[in-house]
Amino acid sequence: MNVGVLELVSFTVPPEWRAQWAAGLLRRHLTSVMPQVVSVWARQLGHRTHYATYYGQADPLALLPDDLDVVFVSCATQASALAYALAKRFRAAGVRTVLGGPHAKCFPADAGRFFDVVVSGACDRELVRDLLTGQYARGDRAASAGRVTEFPSVEERLPELRAAMGSAYGPRVVGLLASVGCPYTCNFCTEWNADYAPLAPDRLAADLRAVVKHFPGALVGYHDPNFAVRFDQTLDAIESAGPPHPRYAMNCSLSVLKDDRLARLKRTNCVFVAPGIESWYDYGNKAAAGGATGRAKLEYVVERLHRVRRFVPGMQANFIFGTDEDAGPEPAELTAEFVRRVPFAWPNVNIPTPYGGTPLFDRYLTEGRILRSMPLAFYCAPYLTTTLKHYDPVGYYDHLVRVMEAATNVGAIVRRVGAANPLVIRAAHLSQSLSYRAQVNELRDLRDRLRTDRAFRAFHENRGGPLPEFYQHRFEQRLGRYAELLPRTDRVPLLEQAKLLPAAP
Numbered sequence: 452m453n454v455g456v457l458e459l460v461s462f463t464v465p466p467e468w469r470a471q472w473a474a475g476l477l478r479r480h481l482t483s484v485m486p487q488v489v490s491v492w493a494r495q496l497g498h499r500t501h502y503a504t505y506y507g508q509a510d511p512l513a514l515l516p517d518d519l520d521v522v523f524v525s526c527a528t529q530a531s532a533l534a535y536a537l538a539k540r541f542r543a544a545g546v547r548t549v550l551g552g553p554h555a556k557c558f559p560a561d562a563g564r565f566f567d568v569v570v571s572g573a574c575d576r577e578l579v580r581d582l583l584t585g586q587y588a589r590g591d592r593a594a595s596a597g598r599v600t601e602f603p604s605v606e607e608r609l610p611e612l613r614a615a616m617g618s619a620y621g622p623r624v625v626g627l628l629a630s631v632g633c634p635y636t637c638n639f640c641t642e643w644n645a646d647y648a649p650l651a652p653d654r655l656a657a658d659l660r661a662v663v664k665h666f667p668g669a670l671v672g673y674h675d676p677n678f679a680v681r682f683d684q685t686l687d688a689i690e691s692a693g694p695p696h697p698r699y700a701m702n703c704s705l706s707v708l709k710d711d712r713l714a715r716l717k718r719t720n721c722v723f724v725a726p727g728i729e730s731w732y733d734y735g736n737k738a739a740a741g742g743a744t745g746r747a748k749l750e751y752v753v754e755r756l757h758r759v760r761r762f763v764p765g766m767q768a769n770f771i772f773g774t775d776e777d778a779g780p781e782p783a784e785l786t787a788e789f790v791r792r793v794p795f796a797w798p799n800v801n802i803p804t805p806y807g808g809t810p811l812f813d814r815y816l817t818e819g820r821i822l823r824s825m826p827l828a829f830y831c832a833p834y835l836t837t838t839l840k841h842y843d844p845v846g847y848y849d850h851l852v853r854v855m856e857a858a859t860n861v862g863a864i865v866r867r868v869g870a871a872n873p874l875v876i877r878a879a880h881l882s883q884s885l886s887y888r889a890q891v892n893e894l895r896d897l898r899d900r901l902r903t904d905r906a907f908r909a910f911h912e913n914r915g916g917p918l919p920e921f922y923q924h925r926f927e928q929r930l931g932r933y934a935e936l937l938p939r940t941d942r943v944p945l946l947e948q949a950k951l952l953p954a955a956p
């Protein structure tokens with residue numbers, strides 16, 4: 452069969468492609484591992500495969516041939532509207548449509564309105580075979596029975612990796628997995644109940660050697676939900692590949708970054724860490740802050756990150772602002788202070804977002820806090836899709852604007868970019884900072900609208916009313932020529948079905 456695999460990295464369709472160079476620079480490298488894996492498995496099963504990533508470079512439909520039998524689409528929820536519109540087009544052309552990836556996992560019922568089959572859980576080679584041999588009917592959900600811990604090697608993924616990188620400018624990143632799952636249970640995260648499992652160490656070592664051979668100079672991006680939970684075992688595997696070690700970046704909890712481990716990270720060429728700090732009042736266990744909260748946690752984190760910085764040059768600190776434990780101005784003030792005292796770290800401040808299949812989603816839905824007519828495509832910054840326990844929407848955006856201004860004022864950007872090293876991290880910090888500066892304007896606009904437009908505020912306070920025209924218009928702007936494929940009724944999500952537990956009778 453003729454099989455297409457399309458990953459949607461970008462979620463907007465501009466009316467023309469003038470921004471092409473920027474798209475390549477800013478987004479091309481944000482691809483995930485699994486769509487490449489699915490493409491390899493389909494090829495190994497004897498099918499003709501066409502793998503492409505859409506990062507804003509061209510019309511997404513033009514990236515695949517027009518005589519496909521089956522297409523796999525993969526995306527995060529923020530790209531769901533584009534995925535749905537494309538699915539309608541593919542279906543109309545007689546192509547069987549399968550959705551996999553984060554959105555499929557979180558909102559399978561919603562996606563099932565547009566895709567023939569939705570992969571709502573794990574996916575292995577056998578599942579891909581079954582999907583391609585028509586074992587699943589239209590409207591089905593599919594998932595492999597157990598945890599998947601074996602994926603094709605870098606050598607096997609070479610055509611996909613080359614296609615994802617392209618030949619032009621922009622960061623060259625090879626996504627690898629050293630483990631799946633995570634021992635923590637953060638209520639907002641899709642991995643909250645997925646046990647940690649390291650992958651085969653000899654496979655990781657072979658992959659690292661293949662990266663050095665085929666992509667010299669490329670950065671390895673570990674896509675593990677929580678890298679090196681079994682620190683020594685993972686670093687043993689990396690060291691066993693032998694030098695030269697490719698530079699690498701990873702996500703981890705602060706508890707992984709203990710003093711006696713930092714030199715080993717430096718020796719193996721770790722150039723970027725993204726620890727989850729999350730909140731000054733919540734999720735303390737993964738920071739190993741010993742129960743400290745508020746200012747005490749700030750002092751602990753500042754001290755730790757300054758130590759980490761002596762060994763690892765690039766850093767991103769992940770925060771969520773607006774959890775049920777946050778109240779008053781202090782959480783935002785502490786984050787703004789963090790920005791001043793840890794000038795070399797990129798502060799990635801997230802808005803609480805209820806992704807389906809998480810305990811957070813269940814609680815917010817049960818408590819009537821989710822804005823029910825908000826399209827799922829707005830489940831991303833800078834949009835609020837719920838009410839917050841201790842903040843009204845205007846007050847919340849006021850605080851957020853202040854934090855983001857502290858993170859993106861010219862002095863902060865100059866300090867951050869100046870401190871960054873090597874060049875690839877400097878470029879990443881610069882592009883993040885500039886795109887967040889644009890986001891601050893959007894935050895201000897949302898806050899001002901909330902102040903002046905009573906219907907808009909009523910919607911955000913969950914006091915009823917239809918989806919404001921502002922969001923309808925934004926939705927249509929994002930989809931460009933594809934907007935007409937999703938009439939207003941299609942934009943209202945199916946939420947109940949995304950609960951972990953069935954609703955009480």
Ligand code: B12
Nearest residue numbers: 483485525527528551552553557573574640641642674676
């Ligand atoms: C690595 C990672 C990234 C990397 C790589 C991108 C990626 N999607 O992998 C980077 C840093 C670029 C990234 C960026 C973002 N990410 Co991210 N990321 C992750 C992370 C930590 C691991 C995902 C992973 O690779 N797991 C390993 C694979 C093997 O396991 P798995 O995902 O469970 O996949 C299994 C099945 O779902 C299925 N499957 C997965 N994909 C596919 C595809 C097909 C076609 C099929 C058939 C099956 C299938 O098979 C797998 C094996 O069983 C998860 C969090 C987490 N804790 O899991 C967040 C996560 C996926 N990210 C998330 C988000 C929101 C983002 C951003 C929007 C953040 C932002 N503010 O910009 C961006 C979006 C980027 C984009 N391209 O769209 C959310 C997505 C939630 C959602 N429903 O949208 C997650 C779930 C975190 C969370 N909040 O819980 N991310």
Ligand code: SF4
Nearest residue numbers: 633635636637640676
């Ligand atoms: S530590 Fe990270 S990967 Fe693990 S549950 Fe928490 S947010 Fe998810």
